[in-house]
Amino acid sequence: MSDSEVFDVIIVGGGPAGLAAGLYAARDRYRTLILEKNGLPGGQIMLTGDIENYPAWEKIAGPDFVERQKRQVQTFGGEIEVGKSVGKLNRRDDGLIELGVNNGKETYLARSVVLAPGSDYRKLGCPGEEELRQAGKVSYCATCDGAFYRDKHVLAVGGGNTAVEDTVYLATRFTKKTTIIHRREEFRAQKVLVEELYRTAEEKDLDIKLPCVLDEIVPTDDGARIDHVRIRNVKTDQVEDLKVDGVFIFVGMIPNTGWLKESLPLDRNGYVPADPLTMKTVMPGVFVAGDCRKSAAMQLATACADGVVAAMQIKEHFRDPDAWGHSTDQPQTGGW
Numbered sequence: 001m002s003d004s005e006v007f008d009v010i011i012v013g014g015g016p017a018g019l020a021a022g023l024y025a026a027r028d029r030y031r032t033l034i035l036e037k038n039g040l041p042g043g044q045i046m047l048t049g050d051i052e053n054y055p056a057w058e059k060i061a062g063p064d065f066v067e068r069q070k071r072q073v074q075t076f077g078g079e080i081e082v083g084k085s086v087g088k089l090n091r092r093d094d095g096l097i098e099l100g101v102n103n104g105k106e107t108y109l110a111r112s113v114v115l116a117p118g119s120d121y122r123k124l125g126c127p128g129e130e131e132l133r134q135a136g137k138v139s140y141c142a143t144c145d146g147a148f149y150r151d152k153h154v155l156a157v158g159g160g161n162t163a164v165e166d167t168v169y170l171a172t173r174f175t176k177k178t179t180i181i182h183r184r185e186e187f188r189a190q191k192v193l194v195e196e197l198y199r200t201a202e203e204k205d206l207d208i209k210l211p212c213v214l215d216e217i218v219p220t221d222d223g224a225r226i227d228h229v230r231i232r233n234v235k236t237d238q239v240e241d242l243k244v245d246g247v248f249i250f251v252g253m254i255p256n257t258g259w260l261k262e263s264l265p266l267d268r269n270g271y272v273p274a275d276p277l278t279m280k281t282v283m284p285g286v287f288v289a290g291d292c293r294k295s296a297a298m299q300l301a302t303a304c305a306d307g308v309v310a311a312m313q314i315k316e317h318f319r320d321p322d323a324w325g326h327s328t329d330q331p332q333t334g335g336w
């Protein structure tokens with residue numbers, strides 16, 4: 001690619017964060033390109049039926065949300081290329097940023113880059129998990145889906161902070177009954193959270209079963225609901241079938257950042273550290289947005305907000321490319 005084909009802004013990842021960044025950058029009349037590795041943009045939210053917690057939308061289906069976001073980007077001239085997996089990031093001596101795409105078969109050049117490749121929920125891989133996830137009965141996010149289980153029985157799986165905290169959240173806000181299982185004899189979560197879990201178990205219908213694993217999620221004959229789950233005590237090998245309406249799997253997330261390891265410092269879990277007020281990474285011209293950012297809230301609204309902030313900061317960067325300061329140095333960027 002010749003330098004005449006330099007984009008002002010290239011965004012890696014066409015999920016909500018990337019599309020929001022794309023909207024703002026394109027509307028600022030920057031030549032903007034979103035590179036998305038899948039055949040369709042949209043990211044994780046494509047996988048959800050109803051979104052009920054995006055401000056101003058009482059209910060909207062994930063794919064409808066994405067369609068609107070995509071159209072809005074394109075209305076302002078933003079380009080989206082699908083089937084483009086970015087695998088390399090490099091800042092050249094002339095300050096341009098080079099992206100290697102599809103195993104280095106293609107190279108793209110930009111004056112600035114927003115990294116928005118998201119994160120994937122870690123799966124258990126047990127029989128029935130994928131089938132019932134598609135049916136909307138297996139979830140990985142209590143904030144997203146807890147409200148669908150009012151007065152129902154859910155199984156929570158996991159032993160870390162999120163598992164313990166979100167189980168308390170489900171049991172105290174929504175469910176009639178909650179069961180949590182963890183494969184070890186003790187939870188990994190912070191002591192204060194574990195104490196709260198046990199306190200909640202005294203007050204609510206909350207069962208704690210240790211050390212247990214989920215062997216199978218068995219669907220009803222029509223595949224639309226969960227008939228029962230089969231759990232197993234790993235110490236005694238005793239098997240138990242539980243009638244539940246939903247399963248929440250809280251066994252961690254994997255940020256899609258492995259390819260960045262040689263270019264940027266990542267935290268120990270693979271998230272990209274950034275200034276939280278500007279989304280700036282340590283590499284001048286390179287911003288990060290959404291679920292792959294260290295300390296991200298992992299929500300649709302916050303992913304979009306990250307994208308917006310990053311795109312607004314691009315303007316500041318272009319005004320003075322040599323100043324790559326911290327948030328305290330930044331001028332106010334507000335306005336529309």
Ligand SMILES: Cc1cc2nc3c(=O)[nH]c(=O)nc-3n(C[C@H](O)[C@H](O)[C@H](O)COP(=O)(O)OP(=O)(O)OC[C@H]3O[C@@H](n4cnc5c(N)ncnc54)[C@H](O)[C@@H]3O)c2cc1C
Nearest residue numbers: 013015016017037043044086117118144290291298299300
């Ligand atoms: C089933 C489900 C239901 C959810 N429900 C809700 C909800 O109700 N409310 C809510 O607020 N949040 C919900 N969430 C969370 C929400 O979807 C995420 O917080 C949000 O999608 C994060 O946006 P993102 O753009 O950062 O990342 P993602 O949505 O993960 O998008 C990242 C995109 O980048 C692409 N990509 C990755 N690596 C590369 C690469 N190397 N090159 C090019 N492209 C790449 C991916 O293919 C993907 O399209 C839900 C998540 C799931 C999975």
